[in-house]
Amino acid sequence: MSDDSLTSWLKSGRYLPRFMRDFHDQKSLFKAMHETADIDGHEYARKVDWVTGQCYVIDIFLWFMARRGYTLQPARADQAFLDIHETIRVQNERRHAAETAALKSMFDKGPK
Incomplete structure (x- = not known):
């Protein structure tokens, strides 16, 4: 892949x-992750x-890794993984409620 092609990709x-890939979908993912992970129980x-x-x-980690040929992909292990789309949907519904x-x-309460 040429440098121009890589930059475009x-x-x-x-x-x-x-x-x-969509900024708003990223926001939903990171909100859901923050709401469901034990953030407070982790020192950092x-x-x-x-x-x-x-x-x-x-903007930093995944871009850096992609520039070097590594990307996220679904795991191939035969495991009962949680559905990321369902997790995001449930958290969006909870937040909206x-x-x-x-x-x-x-x-x-009406006007003051």
Whole structure:
């Protein structure tokens, strides 16, 4: 792959799995990861918010690795893995329900 071709491939985001190529989908993934992982129980992870994690992983780590020929891909092991799309969907629904409840609570109180 020529350097121009590699640069174009990197800029396109094609080194990322399809579900991670869109910025908004990345946000949903990193929010879900932050909400379901034991962030507070990890000495270093609790110091990193989901935005910082997203920027570092997508813009630095995965780009760096792709530039050197390594990309994320589904595991080939015969295991009962959790479904990433289901995890993201469930967390999006939980977050939206909490946001809706908070707004409803504010409106139910009426004007001050």
